[in-house]
Amino acid sequence: MQLYVNDEVLNTEHTRLADLISEIVPAEQRVAVAINQQVVPRSLWTERILCDNDRIDIFESIAGG
Secondary structure: OEEEEOOEEEEOOOOEHHHHHHHHOOOOOOEEEEEOOEEEOHHHOOOOEOOOOOEEEEEEOOOOO
């Protein structure tokens, strides 16, 4: 399956968002994710099935105030 992750082409066999994130993001790094410009809550990552040509944006979570 071909995905676009932060505007770069990525070919992967992963079908679930959680599996993809665990492969490309270090475990200690906190991130937020949007697929096709829709934010996906962390609680739904294990349920979210990826589709060919999805556009995934990964943002580093930063605490602010």
